[in-house]
Amino acid sequence: MEVIQLKEVSKEYNKATILEHVNLLVxxxxxxxxxxxSGSGKTTLLNLIAxxxxxxxxxxxxxxxxxRQPKNxxxxxxxxxxxxxxxxxxxSFYPKLSIxxxxxxxxxxxxxxxxxxxxxxxxxxxxxGLYEHRDKLAEQLSGGMQRRLDISCSLVxxxxxxxxxxxxxxxxxxxxxxIIQLIQEVNKQGVTVIIASHHLESVERLCSQIVVVRNRTIxxxxxxxxxxxxxxKDNLVINIKAGKEKDLLITALRQLPIxxxxxxxxxxVVYPEDTEGTVLGLLKIVKKEDLSFQNMDLRxxxxxxxxxxxxxxxx
Amino acid sequence: MNTLWLLTKKNLQxxxxxxxxxxxxxxxxxLTILILGLSFNNSAKYGINIGVYAPVFxxxxxxxxSTLQEGEFKIVKYEANIEECIEDLKxxxxxxxxxxxxxxxxxxxxxKEITFYVDPSRVNLVWMxxxxxxxxxxxxSQQLSEELAQDMLSRLQQxxxxxxxxxxxxxxxxxxxxTAAGSTNAIKSGLSSVDVAPPTTTYxxxxxxxxxxxxxxxxxxxxxxxxxxxxxxxxxxxxSTAKTKISSFLTQAEAELIAAEESFANNTGEGSFAAVSxxxxxxxxxxxxxxxxxxxxxxxxASAGTGLDxxxxxxxxxxxxLESAQNNANSMLSTLEAQKVTDATVLSSPLITKVERVAAGxxxxxxxxxxxxxxxxxxxxxLLGTTLVMMEKNSPAFLRNFFVPIQKVTxxxxxxxxxxxxxxxxxxxxxxxxxxxxxxxxxxxxxxxLILFFAASVFTFIGMLIGYVFVSEETGVLxxxxxxxxxxxxxxxxxxxxxxxxxxxxxxxxNPFVIAERLIREVVIFDASIKVLWQDLLILFGxxxxxxxxxxxxxxxxxxxxxxxxxxxxxKQP
Numbered sequence: 001m002e003v004i005q006l007k008e009v010s011k012e013y014n015k016a017t018i019l020e021h022v023n024l025l026v027x028x029x030x031x032x033x034x035x036x037x038s039g040s041g042k043t044t045l046l047n048l049i050a051x052x053x054x055x056x057x058x059x060x061x062x063x064x065x066x067x068r069q070p071k072n073x074x075x076x077x078x079x080x081x082x083x084x085x086x087x088x089x090x091x092s093f094y095p096k097l098s099i100x101x102x103x104x105x106x107x108x109x110x111x112x113x114x115x116x117x118x119x120x121x122x123x124x125x126x127x128x129g130l131y132e133h134r135d136k137l138a139e140q141l142s143g144g145m146q147r148r149l150d151i152s153c154s155l156v157x158x159x160x161x162x163x164x165x166x167x168x169x170x171x172x173x174x175x176x177x178x179i180i181q182l183i184q185e186v187n188k189q190g191v192t193v194i195i196a197s198h199h200l201e202s203v204e205r206l207c208s209q210i211v212v213v214r215n216r217t218i219x220x221x222x223x224x225x226x227x228x229x230x231x232x233k234d235n236l237v238i239n240i241k242a243g244k245e246k247d248l249l250i251t252a253l254r255q256l257p258i259x260x261x262x263x264x265x266x267x268x269v270v271y272p273e274d275t276e277g278t279v280l281g282l283l284k285i286v287k288k289e290d291l292s293f294q295n296m297d298l299r300x301x302x303x304x305x306x307x308x309x310x311x312x313x314x315x
Numbered sequence: 316m317n318t319l320w321l322l323t324k325k326n327l328q329x330x331x332x333x334x335x336x337x338x339x340x341x342x343x344x345x346l347t348i349l350i351l352g353l354s355f356n357n358s359a360k361y362g363i364n365i366g367v368y369a370p371v372f373x374x375x376x377x378x379x380x381s382t383l384q385e386g387e388f389k390i391v392k393y394e395a396n397i398e399e400c401i402e403d404l405k406x407x408x409x410x411x412x413x414x415x416x417x418x419x420x421x422x423x424x425x426x427k428e429i430t431f432y433v434d435p436s437r438v439n440l441v442w443m444x445x446x447x448x449x450x451x452x453x454x455x456s457q458q459l460s461e462e463l464a465q466d467m468l469s470r471l472q473q474x475x476x477x478x479x480x481x482x483x484x485x486x487x488x489x490x491x492x493x494t495a496a497g498s499t500n501a502i503k504s505g506l507s508s509v510d511v512a513p514p515t516t517t518y519x520x521x522x523x524x525x526x527x528x529x530x531x532x533x534x535x536x537x538x539x540x541x542x543x544x545x546x547x548x549x550x551x552x553x554x555s556t557a558k559t560k561i562s563s564f565l566t567q568a569e570a571e572l573i574a575a576e577e578s579f580a581n582n583t584g585e586g587s588f589a590a591v592s593x594x595x596x597x598x599x600x601x602x603x604x605x606x607x608x609x610x611x612x613x614x615x616x617a618s619a620g621t622g623l624d625x626x627x628x629x630x631x632x633x634x635x636x637l638e639s640a641q642n643n644a645n646s647m648l649s650t651l652e653a654q655k656v657t658d659a660t661v662l663s664s665p666l667i668t669k670v671e672r673v674a675a676g677x678x679x680x681x682x683x684x685x686x687x688x689x690x691x692x693x694x695x696x697x698l699l700g701t702t703l704v705m706m707e708k709n710s711p712a713f714l715r716n717f718f719v720p721i722q723k724v725t726x727x728x729x730x731x732x733x734x735x736x737x738x739x740x741x742x743x744x745x746x747x748x749x750x751x752x753x754x755x756x757x758x759x760x761x762x763x764x765l766i767l768f769f770a771a772s773v774f775t776f777i778g779m780l781i782g783y784v785f786v787s788e789e790t791g792v793l794x795x796x797x798x799x800x801x802x803x804x805x806x807x808x809x810x811x812x813x814x815x816x817x818x819x820x821x822x823x824x825x826n827p828f829v830i831a832e833r834l835i836r837e838v839v840i841f842d843a844s845i846k847v848l849w850q851d852l853l854i855l856f857g858x859x860x861x862x863x864x865x866x867x868x869x870x871x872x873x874x875x876x877x878x879x880x881x882x883x884x885x886x887k888q889p
Contacts, residue, residue: 050718052714052717052718052878053875053878078720078722079720081717081718081719081720082720084718085718086714086715086717086718088714088715090711091711092711092712092713092714092715093711093712093715094710094711094712095711106715106719109716109719109720109721110719110720111720153715154715
């Protein structure tokens with residue numbers, strides 16, 4: 001069930017085209033990741049979808065949950081924005097208010113009943129692990145807690161769509177993990193999540209759909225696996241000991257249908273043209289030539305690896 | 316040195332590329348100087364209205380009024396009463412009232428009193444008006460003093476001339492008196508030389524007896540003769556009548572002779588006739604002597620008479636001279652008596668100036684209170700307005716606020732209301748403290764509150780407008796302070812508006828600070844009612860309404876730019 005659609009949307013800033021002829025359909029319950037090189041226009045795309053900026057041409061359409069009628073997002077923004085939650089890259093709350101005060105304040109701005117706000121806030125605080133710190137001033141929180149508070153502020157009114165701009169920026173791996181879990185939990189509650197991020201690992205883990213912005217337009221909009229296919233196939237990572245055996249193994253591998261071998265010292269990364277045939281062939285040679293290796297791992301290419309191909313100019 | 320220059324160049328580049336900073340740094344001082352320059356670039360004319368009241372505008376009063384008019388002031392005449400002028404003074408239509416007497420000429424020992432009515436609440440203007448108008452009056456007083464002194468000197472000169480003329484007369488009288496005195500001395504001397512001593516001769520009375528005897532003999536002889544005559548008569552041919560008559564006479568003569576004979580006969584004195592003769596001679600000698608003396612005395616008397624004639628003439632002339640001198644003295648006395656002003660104080664200061672303050676009994680705090688109050692409100696409102704807008708604009712939560720279902724106007728009004736709440740708190744503190752010093756002001760509190768509400772609204776909206784226009788908080792605050800300072804500079808609180816050029820003064824009269832300060836002053840000091848103030852209140856309300864609309868427009872126009880900037884900041888800042 002679609003919630004937002006971009007139709008031939010273009011955006012210009014100071015006579016410079018940032019995005020042109022963008023078409024995109026956001027389905028309810030999706031977690032969509034917008035990736036692209038710096039300056040590619042991914043944040044602009046996020047802002048367009050969120051209605052924060054109006055398109056120079058084209059139309060952003062919002063589908064009402066009640067009547068399912070498409071409505072121009074920008075023209076009806078005052079009515080629609082209560083269904084949206086936006087968490088920008090930087091903190092977007094009042095540092096001099098406590099966690100609880102921030103949540104109540106924004107909840108009240110959305111016109112919710114105080115009891116409902118308190119209930120939502122309590123749930124959110126428990127959900128985000130901020131409950132114990134609810135009376136602390138926001139400025140006193142760590143980076144991860146601030147990010148969680150930010151997301152909580154965006155969720156206090158129970159939006160249908162949550163927009164996150166670089167949610168992993170400046171966070172350490174543990175904090176990132178916490179945020180990933182938080183987003184996944186939010187999504188499980190039926191909230192559509194749209195993320196613009198450079199942090200491809202988290203995008204890869206979180207997002208069901210990836211939007212690749214390149215050359216001022218959406219180059220790809222697909223699932224991650226779908227995205228991988230045209231660029232890099234699965235690869236084998238073989239951990240070995242350096243020495244004579246490695247050279248023998250490389251010689252043996254060259255007899256198989258592989259496109260490339262990358263020697264990384266203790267690891268050989270093999271890109272087979274036929275994964276199954278290559279694995280079976282390799283095992284036969286090892287047995288025949290009495291070679292050995294520590295272990296072998298069949299691995300799919302990460303988003304990080306295919307990023308230069310999908311978002312950059314590498315082909 | 317190179318590094319220093321490099322860093323300085325970089326700083327200048329950064330400063331000039333930040334548009335608002337450049338605007339403030341470069342243009343604000345220029346604008347300030349330009350406005351102040353235009354405001355105070357005059358020296359000849361004051362924009363001061365002086366109300367003049369006089370029971371009668373006599374020619375000399377008119378002449379003086381013209382002098383004021385020709386100078387720096389615009390004159391408004393009040394012919395009914397001074398109270399009318401004082402009312403206008405309270406309402407600021409005139410800056411000072413002058414109560415003049417019917418005439419400025421001083422004709423007695425009472426100096427003419429001129430009363431100035433000034434509004435002491437306009438502290439900086441009072442002194443200027445007092446000084447300037449007093450200078451005019453001092454000049455007039457000096458002129459009158461000179462005229463009086465000149466008049467007195469003329470009279471003295473006249474007296475001096477009269478006395479100089481009389482000096483000759485008196486000298487002449489003196490000469491004549493001296494001559495008369497000389498003549499009198501001469502007469503006295505002449506008369507003293509007249510011998511009026513009686514003859515001391517002792518006369519011998521025997522001579523008389525002798526004379527008597529001799530005379531008796533002769534008388535006897537006479538009798539003989541008479542007998543002889545009688546005989547002759549009887550022999551004569553004369554008529555009996557004649558004979559009788561002659562005989563009668565002869566008988567009488569004989570009788571007389573007999574009588575004389577008897578007299579002589581009885582005379583027992585020794586002198587007899589000879590003695591008598593001697594006596595007579597002696598008497599004759601005495602008589603001769605006396606005659607001589609009398610002749611000499613007669614000469615002296617004649618001479619004295621001549622001298623006395625001269626003295627009389629001199630005295631008569633002296634009398635005439637003295638009469639003339641007396642007349643002249645009377646004339647001079649009249650001249651001097653005609654000088655009515657004889658008091659040295661009045662001569663030196665014929666005009667007394669008295670200053671009456673139309674808000675009597677008030678303290679300096681009263682006078683300054685309105686200005687201070689509006690000053691505090693202005694800067695507080697401006698800075699709070701700017702700061703709150705800046706705080707909201709620069710707040711991390713600004714972006715989130717974009718997504719809350721709240722209208723822009725609500726955010727604007729919330730900023731306004733926040734400022735207003737803070738201002739009310741400030742006002743409560745200020746007015747609370749002020750009431751300790753100005754307990755009588757509590758009556759004016761409701762109206763003052765209303766005025767301050769309008770004023771605070773205007774200044775808050777100005778501050779908010781600045782907040783929306785400027786990008787950084789620093790430049791915004793600086794712009795607010797500049798705007799406040801500008802309004803303060805051209806408010807009349809520091810320098811009187813009346814010292815500015817007329818054209819700018821007309822514009823500056825609409826300075827909200829000026830309007831608010833005037834309203835508060837009129838309420839606090841003169842207990843003005845809303846009926847008098849409603850027009851100015853309406854102007855303040857108009858300002859607030861226009862500024863609010865302007866804020867809505869500016870906010871709408873700048874909103875997209877602000878969004879871009881906020882987005883940019885959110886994305887680029889580490």
